[in-house]
Amino acid sequence: MSQPIPxxxxxxxxxxxxxxxxxxxWSSLKKLSEKYGEIFQIKVLGKTLLFVAGAALAEELCDEKxxxxxxxxxxxxxxxxxxxxxxxxxxxxxxxxxAHRIISPKLSPxxxxxxxxxxxxxxxxxxxxxKGLGVNNKITPLGDLNRLNIEATTANLFGKRLNALTGPExxxxxxxxxxxxxxxxxxxxxxxxxxxIYGGKLKSATKTxxxxxxxxxxxxxxxxxxxxxxxxxxxxxxxxxTGKGLTESEVIDEIVSMPIGSSTTPCLxxxxxxxxxxxxxxxATARQELDAVIGGGELQYEHLSQxxxxxxxxRESLRLSFPAPGFNxxxxxxxxxxxxxxLGGGKYQIAHNQAxxxxxxxxxxxxxxxxxxxxxxxxxxxxxxxxxxPAGVKKWFGNGKRQCIGKHWAVQFAMVALxxxxxxxxxxxxxxxxxxxxxxxxxxRPVDFQAKVKPRDI
Ligand code: HEM
Numbered sequence: 001m002s003q004p005i006p007x008x009x010x011x012x013x014x015x016x017x018x019x020x021x022x023x024x025x026w027s028s029l030k031k032l033s034e035k036y037g038e039i040f041q042i043k044v045l046g047k048t049l050l051f052v053a054g055a056a057l058a059e060e061l062c063d064e065k066x067x068x069x070x071x072x073x074x075x076x077x078x079x080x081x082x083x084x085x086x087x088x089x090x091x092x093x094x095x096x097x098x099a100h101r102i103i104s105p106k107l108s109p110x111x112x113x114x115x116x117x118x119x120x121x122x123x124x125x126x127x128x129x130x131k132g133l134g135v136n137n138k139i140t141p142l143g144d145l146n147r148l149n150i151e152a153t154t155a156n157l158f159g160k161r162l163n164a165l166t167g168p169e170x171x172x173x174x175x176x177x178x179x180x181x182x183x184x185x186x187x188x189x190x191x192x193x194x195x196x197i198y199g200g201k202l203k204s205a206t207k208t209x210x211x212x213x214x215x216x217x218x219x220x221x222x223x224x225x226x227x228x229x230x231x232x233x234x235x236x237x238x239x240x241x242t243g244k245g246l247t248e249s250e251v252i253d254e255i256v257s258m259p260i261g262s263s264t265t266p267c268l269x270x271x272x273x274x275x276x277x278x279x280x281x282x283x284a285t286a287r288q289e290l291d292a293v294i295g296g297g298e299l300q301y302e303h304l305s306q307x308x309x310x311x312x313x314x315r316e317s318l319r320l321s322f323p324a325p326g327f328n329x330x331x332x333x334x335x336x337x338x339x340x341x342x343l344g345g346g347k348y349q350i351a352h353n354q355a356x357x358x359x360x361x362x363x364x365x366x367x368x369x370x371x372x373x374x375x376x377x378x379x380x381x382x383x384x385x386x387x388x389x390p391a392g393v394k395k396w397f398g399n400g401k402r403q404c405i406g407k408h409w410a411v412q413f414a415m416v417a418l419x420x421x422x423x424x425x426x427x428x429x430x431x432x433x434x435x436x437x438x439x440x441x442x443x444x445r446p447v448d449f450q451a452k453v454k455p456r457d458i
Contacts, residue, residue, distance in 0.1 A: 002342070002349040005050065006036045007043070015043035022188055024439045026325040026361070029053075033362030039348060044188065050354055053362020055369045057343055059392030061329045061356055062399040066341075069402040070330035070355040074442070077183035078260075081206040085253035086405060087261065098239040099254055100405065102246065106157075106230045109408045115156050116301040119416045122152045125165055127424050131455045138430055140450050141273050145266035145417075146173050152413060153262045157230040158216045158255065172212045176260050178205035180441035213255035217248065231255070258406065260442065264323040265410050267445035269417050271321030272313060274436060274449055275376045276422065277429050282378060283422060286310055290423045299423070304415050310422070312378030314414050315386065318396040320376060321436075322360035325444045327398045330355045360396065369393050428452040 010016040019042055020028045029051060032040055038054025052058055061067050071090045079088045086103065089096035105111060126148045130139065144165075150172055151164045164170040182202040186194045220231055234251045238244065246254065276283050289309040294300075331341045331352055340349040350356070365373040369390060370380070379385065397404035404410070430450040438444040 002346055005348055005350075006040045008032065008036075008040075010043055015045070017044055020044065020188075022185055025184060026440060026444050027438060029326070029357075029359045030361035030438075033359045038362070038366075039343070048354070050350060050356045051359050051362075052356050053359040053366075055363050055366040055390055055392035057348075057392075058358050058363045058395060059390055060343060061358060062392065062395060064400040066332060067329045067356075068332050069399075070328040072328065072330075072355055073187045074180075074183040075328070077186045077202075078179065078442075080202055081179050081183075081209060082253045082257050082260075083249070085250075085257045087257050094242070095250065098242060098244050099246065099250070100401075101239045101241060102233055102237045103230065103254065104405055106233045107405055107407075107409050109412075112408055112412050113301055115409070115412065116304075116416070118156050119152055119413050120299055120420070122155060122165075123148065123417050123420050127420055129165060130425055130453045133453065135454070137452055137454075138450050139453050142266060142270040142445055142449065143169070145269050146263070148417070149262055149266045149413075150259055153259050154216070157258055157409075158220075159225060159227050159229050159231055160216055160219050171208050172259060175205040175208035175212075176263055177441070178202070179209060180260065180443075184441045209256045209260075210252055213252040216255060217251060230258075261404065261406050262410065264443040265414055267323035267440065267443050268314075268317055268321060268410075268414055269421075270446050270449060271323070271436070272317040272414075272418055273421070273427060273451065274434075274446055275317055275320065276313070277427050277451065279376050282313065282376065285378075286313060286422045290419060294419075294423065299416065299419050303419070304412065307415065307419055308382050309378060310415060310419050312380075312382040312386075313422075314411070314418055315381035315396075316376055316378045319364045319381070319393070320374070321438075321444070321446075322364055322396070323443050323445070324396065324398070324404070325361060325440070326357050326359050327395075327402075328355055328357050329399075358395070363395065364393055366393065424456055425453050426456050428454075 008016055008019050011018065019032060032042070033051065033053030036053070038057050039050070039052050041048055041050045043049075052061060068091055071088065075088055082088055084090070084093045084095040086096060086099050126144060130144070133139070147164050147169065150170050151162055155161050162170055178201050182198060182205070186198070189198070216231060217235070220235065234246055234254055236245070286309055289307060293303050293306045331354070333353065338352045341352055341354070342349055367373050370393075380389075397407040397410075428451065430452060434449060437447045439447050
């Protein structure tokens with residue numbers, strides 16, 4: 001006998017509209033997952049939305065023989081901006097395979113050793129800026145790390161320096177926020193309001209994002225180079241399976257998707273800084289490792305694989321801050337079969353076409369898997385302890401064929417940034433009582449977190 005799926009009591013006709021804050025959807029889902037556990041559903045505008053927040057059920061939904069990525073709601077809305085690019089393509093669109101086969105070799109671990117020096121040197125520029133701020137400074141880590149991210153992503157993948165670490169914030173950062181916030185909010189509003197009142201915001205953000213990408217393409221055409229970077233592959237490579245390349249509009253779709261994807265990395269790094277401030281013993285252990293591996297010199301590519309504790313810090317930060325807060329799954333349709341889909345060996349039943357949203361705030365902190373799930377313990381993310389964790393709690397980068405194509409790039413960049421930040425600077429909290437509060441759209445980030453920064457006191 002299957003069990004009913006828990007649902008908060010709702011209002012007549014309006015359903016659970018009050019359980020979700022449209023300005024902070026992920027925080028509402030985090031609260032619901034804390035209350036209801038591994039699975040829950042809500043009803044909004046007559047539609048059932050189903051959420052999984054437990055590790056075992058999440059792992060089951062990651063079985064690609066039974067389930068696949070669900071492209072619906074906000075992901076369909078952002079197609080206005082990037083069409084059928086990697087992140088937004090429907091399962092049956094051939095564009096996904098063509099782009100995937102062209103792009104993935106450029107973001108593979110072996111290709112990324114070439115990116116190391118650029119990532120490190122651009123990170124050094126931010127650290128020099130921080131070190132030069134003098135006493136009594138106040139920084140917003142997320143703001144500065146957003147700048148670092150757009151600078152490093154654009155330089156490294158597309159070969160152009162924006163000089164975005166200083167001066168006015170680069171317009172792409174606000175445009176990404178406007179486009180993704182609109183994409184998340186549009187499915188919850190009547191269509192007429194979307195087109196009459198809010199249409200302009202998405203339109204203008206899209207224009208900014210696509211102009212940024214078009215300028216990068218034009219810059220490459222005007223400045224031919226030997227760089228064999230991602231932009232080179234987008235413009236010249238042919239898919240080995242079909243022989244097809246990308247049209248210029250498709251190249252722009254994929255370029256725009258990359259900073260939107262990579263905007264999760266500054267959220268991760270900002271959360272790491274907060275966790276490090278709250279756990280000084282972790283900083284001490286991390287510095288012992290950094291001093292033993294790197295000594296007084298500069299971080300080199302060969303050091304990265306030896307920095308196991310820093311890797312633990314990064315993974316534990318991913319677990320506790322879930323910068324990409326979730327992903328959507330649906331049962332693979334079976335011709336003529338509308339029978340319900342069973343989950344948990346029959347414990348729950350869902351409709352054959354029911355989409356499920358995996359809420360990583362629940363999955364990553366599942367008390368069935370983690371002792372003291374809210375504690376920051378890098379050791380559990382290292383060596384055998386990490387290997388023994390169930391696969392369901394390691395889905396920070398999504399699942400299977402639709403998992404994050406920028407995963408290796410993000411990990412390498414986060415390792416470089418964390419190693420250098422911990423090695424070279426000290427932080428002090430501006431508000432010692434600050435507790436992590438998050439908001440966001442396609443990513444979640446610490447809100448209103450500020451710190452003082454100075455060169456490391458050796
Ligand atoms: C900490 C950093 C990152 C996290 C946690 C993260 C997380 C994710 C997740 C969970 C997905 C799956 C989404 C889904 O199933 O709908 C995804 C997909 C994707 N990510 Fe990332 N990501 C990160 C960094 C990056 C970076 C640096 C890039 C680009 C350079 C990137 C580009 C993409 C793209 C293009 C997709 C779509 C892949 C596809 O469907 O084939 N991400 N990411």
